[in-house]
Amino acid sequence: MLRRFVRYYRPHIKLFIIDMVCALTISLIDLVFPLFTSRALKVYVPDQNLRMLFIAGGILLVIFAIRFMLSYVIGYWGHVMGIRIETDMRSDLFKKFQTLDYQFYDDKKTGELMTNLTTHLHDVSEMSHHAPEDIFISFVMIIGSFVILINVNLLLTLIVFVFLFMLITYSLSRRRKMLATFRKVRSIQGELNAEVESSLSGIRLTKAFTNEEYEQEKFEKINRKYRKARSNVFREIGLFGSGNDFFINLTNLALLVFGGFFVYKKYIDAIDLTQYFLYINFLIKPIQRLTNSMEQLQQGFSGMEKFMKIMEIEPEIVQKPDALKKENFRGEIEFRNVNFRYKQEDKAEQVLNNFSLKIPAGKKIALVGETGVGKTTISKLIPRFYDVSSGAVLVDGINVKDYDLFSLRNAIGIVQQDVFIFYGTIKENILYGKPDATDEEVVEAAKKAQIH
CATH class of the missing domain: 1.20.1560.10 (ABC transporter type 1, transmembrane domain)
Structure with missing residues (x-):
């Protein structure tokens, strides 16, 4: 030390x-x-x-x-x-x-x-x-x-x-x-x-x-x-x-x-x-x-x-040395026999058990269920905020573990359950999703959010 x-x-x-x-x-x-x-x-x-x-x-x-x-x-x-x-x-x-x-x-x-x-x-x-x-x-x-x-x-x-x-x-x-x-x-x-x-x-x-x-x-x-x-x-x-x-x-x-x-x-x-x-x-x-x-x-x-x-803590989610960088994703998502628990311990509660789902590119779906059944967990597995315990999550037919983390997450838009405003101006908060956006794009985003 x-x-x-x-x-x-x-x-x-x-x-x-x-x-x-x-x-x-x-x-x-x-x-x-x-x-x-x-x-x-x-x-x-x-x-x-x-x-x-x-x-x-x-x-x-x-x-x-x-x-x-x-x-x-x-x-x-x-x-x-x-x-x-x-x-x-x-x-x-x-x-x-x-x-x-x-x-x-x-x-x-x-x-x-x-x-x-x-x-x-x-x-x-x-x-x-x-x-x-x-x-x-x-x-x-x-x-x-x-x-x-x-x-x-x-x-x-x-x-x-x-x-x-x-x-x-x-x-x-x-x-x-x-x-x-x-x-x-x-x-x-x-x-x-x-x-x-x-x-x-x-x-x-x-x-x-x-x-x-x-x-x-x-x-x-x-x-x-x-x-x-x-x-x-x-x-x-x-x-x-x-x-x-x-x-x-x-x-x-x-x-x-x-x-x-x-x-x-x-x-x-x-x-x-x-x-x-x-x-x-x-x-x-x-x-x-x-x-x-x-x-x-x-x-x-x-x-x-x-x-x-x-x-000294090392992150558990790391990308491979030869991770795939991709810009134009089609958007096909597949969960294949996914098992997941938040803590990788035998006594930890199993959140997802042999979960499978395939979502074609361009299709809109809604996951509906009681609180705690794993809806939010499913959304967090796609950008690889967590790794599955077993099974696989695929985007465009490729395991998310094979993608470059930045390119994968940069292609996914997320609206959080809890609204969070970062310290700064409204403009700076709008720019958070795209720091190089023009003023016209900021105004357009504000209008769509009905705050302009």
Whole structure:
């Protein structure tokens, strides 16, 4: 999953490299500052060398100005990279939605799919920027400060890093539990959006049947479920954050106690201890940033899981490599011993059983029957929105499975049971059936529909 996600960085590799170079430079600057401080306190101040002290201060001022510009680059261009990755992922996901079969949408709710396209990918965008940067800075600071501090005192460095290791171990252990709660929230959030979408879409029907109270009860049920899931998330965030604060404070306490003891024994001096505190504080900053943004990172990771899960779905209705492309259909339709069920399971209800029918080209027929006997199903098998369980559907004597899907469906006109108007103007909706139609053809279609 991570390997596939990393591919989205490739078109924006320049921005990613700039972001990482800036992060590396900031880390090196943070590593240099305690060295300057130690040098000033150990050499320039005791020697009363004010000239070198001011020169060192001037150099640090320039370095901090550079750090300011690098932070701006990370803050702005890093987010631009995240937005571009989000846009690419959203385009791919929408394209995937266009290729998936009817079966996929039979079991999915519109609100849930919309959440995958919007909220989930926004969280992935934030994660794609912050996670690599903070993890990289933390890694550089840990390695760099460890190398520098072992040259001051190996034993004290090992003691301090034992507590830092405890902090990292605790963070990783709590992360797994946090991720589980975020997955639950993602699922329920989709249900909540689906409920809202369904209720608002059918608000006129709700009012016609005076079912406002019933709709409110349904909403409150899922709303309470979402509240409970979010409460579990915040419990984990609370445990994660407070635990990390505890181990950070414990690290500072250990440094104070053991460092004070080492100063007392003259293993190090007070200036070395100050250098330790500076490094620990610089080291903990990216770790604290990771801690504070852990909710965002976990949301991003669970959103990426949702994204990848959909992207891995393969459509069941696919055309053959040598599929037949045809433009001038005669219109002869034949159902030959067709058996069909919506779910290809033994226990699934059989909708059509050994159904046979032949319709000559140009003939008009009507299928009449009770609700649920399969009239709509029959019409959906002709353009191959579903594949038959057994038997065959033929158009002009050729199995629909042998046709190119676009040419087959493009030759079939369908009037849906439920009227649906796409977002846009009336003209744009009329053009949906033939995007290259002229204005005269649009007017003619409107007249035939008696809306002109």
